Amino acid sequence: MYTTAFLDLPPFVRAGGTVRLPGSKSISNRVLLLAGLSEGVTAVHDLLDSDDTKVMLEALARLGCQLERQGEVLQVTGIGGRLRTREAQLFLGNAGTAMRPLTAALAVLAARQGGSFELSGVPRMHERPIGDLVDALRQLGCPVTDLGRAGYPPLRVGDGTERALDTATPIRVRGDVSSQFLTALLLALPLVTQDGPVTIQVEGELISKPYIDITLRLLERFGIAVQRDGYACFVIPQGSRYRSPGRIHVEGDASSASYFVAIGAIAGVDRPVRIEGVGLDSIQGDIRFVDAARAMGAQVEGGPGWLEVRRGAWPLKALTLDCNHIPDAAMTLAVMALYADGPCRLTGIASWRVKETDRIAAMAAELRRVGATVVDGADFIEVAPPKRWQAAALQTYDDHRMAMCGSLAAFNPLAANAGGGALPVRIVDPRCVGKTFPDYFEALFDLVTPSAGGVPVLAVDGPTASGKGTLAAELAHQLGYHLLDSGALYRATALAAQDAGISLEDEPALAELAARLELRFTGHQVFLAGRDITDPLRLESTGGMASRVSVHPAVRKALHALQLSFRRAPGLVADGRDMGTVVFPEADLKVFLTASADARAERRYKQLISKGNSANIDSLRADLQMRDERDKNRAVAPLKPAEDAMLLDNSHLSVEASVEKVLGWWQQRRPF
Numbered sequence: 001m002y003t004t005a006f007l008d009l010p011p012f013v014r015a016g017g018t019v020r021l022p023g024s025k026s027i028s029n030r031v032l033l034l035a036g037l038s039e040g041v042t043a044v045h046d047l048l049d050s051d052d053t054k055v056m057l058e059a060l061a062r063l064g065c066q067l068e069r070q071g072e073v074l075q076v077t078g079i080g081g082r083l084r085t086r087e088a089q090l091f092l093g094n095a096g097t098a099m100r101p102l103t104a105a106l107a108v109l110a111a112r113q114g115g116s117f118e119l120s121g122v123p124r125m126h127e128r129p130i131g132d133l134v135d136a137l138r139q140l141g142c143p144v145t146d147l148g149r150a151g152y153p154p155l156r157v158g159d160g161t162e163r164a165l166d167t168a169t170p171i172r173v174r175g176d177v178s179s180q181f182l183t184a185l186l187l188a189l190p191l192v193t194q195d196g197p198v199t200i201q202v203e204g205e206l207i208s209k210p211y212i213d214i215t216l217r218l219l220e221r222f223g224i225a226v227q228r229d230g231y232a233c234f235v236i237p238q239g240s241r242y243r244s245p246g247r248i249h250v251e252g253d254a255s256s257a258s259y260f261v262a263i264g265a266i267a268g269v270d271r272p273v274r275i276e277g278v279g280l281d282s283i284q285g286d287i288r289f290v291d292a293a294r295a296m297g298a299q300v301e302g303g304p305g306w307l308e309v310r311r312g313a314w315p316l317k318a319l320t321l322d323c324n325h326i327p328d329a330a331m332t333l334a335v336m337a338l339y340a341d342g343p344c345r346l347t348g349i350a351s352w353r354v355k356e357t358d359r360i361a362a363m364a365a366e367l368r369r370v371g372a373t374v375v376d377g378a379d380f381i382e383v384a385p386p387k388r389w390q391a392a393a394l395q396t397y398d399d400h401r402m403a404m405c406g407s408l409a410a411f412n413p414l415a416a417n418a419g420g421g422a423l424p425v426r427i428v429d430p431r432c433v434g435k436t437f438p439d440y441f442e443a444l445f446d447l448v449t450p451s452a453g454g455v456p457v458l459a460v461d462g463p464t465a466s467g468k469g470t471l472a473a474e475l476a477h478q479l480g481y482h483l484l485d486s487g488a489l490y491r492a493t494a495l496a497a498q499d500a501g502i503s504l505e506d507e508p509a510l511a512e513l514a515a516r517l518e519l520r521f522t523g524h525q526v527f528l529a530g531r532d533i534t535d536p537l538r539l540e541s542t543g544g545m546a547s548r549v550s551v552h553p554a555v556r557k558a559l560h561a562l563q564l565s566f567r568r569a570p571g572l573v574a575d576g577r578d579m580g581t582v583v584f585p586e587a588d589l590k591v592f593l594t595a596s597a598d599a600r601a602e603r604r605y606k607q608l609i610s611k612g613n614s615a616n617i618d619s620l621r622a623d624l625q626m627r628d629e630r631d632k633n634r635a636v637a638p639l640k641p642a643e644d645a646m647l648l649d650n651s652h653l654s655v656e657a658s659v660e661k662v663l664g665w666w667q668q669r670r671p672f
């Protein structure tokens, strides 16, 4: 997962390959609650691991459920409908799928068995209405106290005393704001069917019906057969009891699939985008997004648990659609509209206004940034593709879907009206995808081909101990970019030569060795032919050998292709001696880092001492000056600043100040 302040996506021109979807959020949190309320143990397979499931799991643990991971499977031992804890404060982040059902379940349990629970979330959660659910619970006789604004979390359910509930009178709940209130009641009310059946009557036209279908199907798996009359009246039979199905598989998330369906429709030109984990047989309503994508031109094939998507019509065909049945996936259509042959109009989306953010307002604002013409109203949005695309920094409003949708703007080079341009797209706060799809961007980068020269490079060159490695690593960390420590390649070649007994003057043998170097970088570790060389690689003596190895033109040539292969989406920070001059002459920013010989000798001295090595500052200074001479005076790729390099003498600058300086230069060169 990218936890950077922003993530710049290079422009993409093609997509293809396979993506395996994480589990559905809606199914995961419903299954967890049902398993938590059941008698016995439920083995949950393919559970989504995300922010929203984490808060649900934490809440269940606080309530006395036993949770045990066995590899990929989570074993949940439920409380069997009996409170194990009579008091708890539960923090539920921004997870509507945890807040609503837990409010309902704990309200009835607390009233029946005497308990008191506080439920709260992030500030946005406290702006998301829950009043209709609270009204329904109060009709039953459950004590519910508003701890903030009436009708919004935080709430307290129960007052510690046992109460009789009125389960004979039908419970009325509004269905036209969010179907989650009805879901919450359906999931919770089997707990109070001891004395008779419980009837729920929906007032107003129910929205997002497919989510109720998921709820009913999962209740059935847990032994509860709800009788119903369409979507207006639901009856939970007397004596209903949750029974664990023993084992249950969570489907891949159909809403998450929508981004990859869109990517296939936009850029699946040479090969399809294959999506695994959810198929045409899905129980999730958002699978019907596939119909909408087809209507826009996508070619979609599918079977149980898989979909394959290719580009069909291009540009995409403009669409007008009532999206009431696919509230979440419909957001993806709003972004596909950027690539359509006319304006697209999505209606029936009033519920967008009460989601993680006001999604109609957010979508309109962000699509305008890339150049689209957008008209929005209480329950619709109309998007006309940009006449002129603009490079944009897209805000994400702590909303995972805004971030994932925004990424689709990076296919702008393919737009009919792109005019040959290729613009990067900045996603601000990419971490918000953690709500449902923590590795979304990694999955995206695995599928896409960036435009030629589209992957940005930041080159840092300079003499030894100037702080290149430290600076480059921190820049890569803050930008979410890959890191090339080119010195490590020369160092590894030197170690390999030492192992193989090859002389450091034997150019042809060294070049051959360099060409078939079996190097692997994992986190902070480096492996050479399977051997961990992390420590020997950093030895001062290895640096000295590397300096001798690196003077040979044939060795430099042999390592060239390997260095280029580090340039992958989203971007690269490369550190060395000739990054800006030879290897990446077209780098977007070149920094030449220097510091006085005294400063560098002192840094190296401290670095060695802190690692428990012995060192002598005078010999270190002499050694680094000798290495500077060799690097500067060699015939091929000598150490010198590129003509267009920015010079930075950091003799009197802290690491943080150097990083800030370079990030400032970087920002100036970005088009946002």
Ligand SMILES: Nc1ncnc2c1ncn2[C@@H]1O[C@H](COP(=O)(O)OP(=O)(O)O)[C@@H](O)[C@H]1O
Pocket: 462, 463, 464, 465, 466, 467, 468, 469, 470, 471, 603, 604, 606, 607, 650, 653, 654, 655, 658
């Ligand atoms: N701007 C700086 N100010 C002070 N010390 C620094 C600075 N940059 C790096 N250092 C320290 O100097 C040492 C050498 O830095 P390193 O990044 O390994 O250099 P290089 O990669 O150029 O050989 C490290 O211990 C590092 O923490």
Ligand SMILES: Nc1ccn([C@@H]2O[C@H](COP(=O)(O)OP(=O)(O)O)[C@@H](O)[C@H]2O)c(=O)n1
Pocket: 463, 464, 465, 486, 487, 488, 490, 491, 543, 546, 547, 548, 550, 551, 575, 576, 577, 578, 579, 627, 631
């Ligand atoms: N792009 C590069 C990187 C390193 N090198 C050589 O490899 C040696 C080790 O590089 P390094 O960056 O790990 O070493 P230090 O800068 O820490 O000494 C340097 O002394 C250079 O001679 C090079 O020639 N070209």
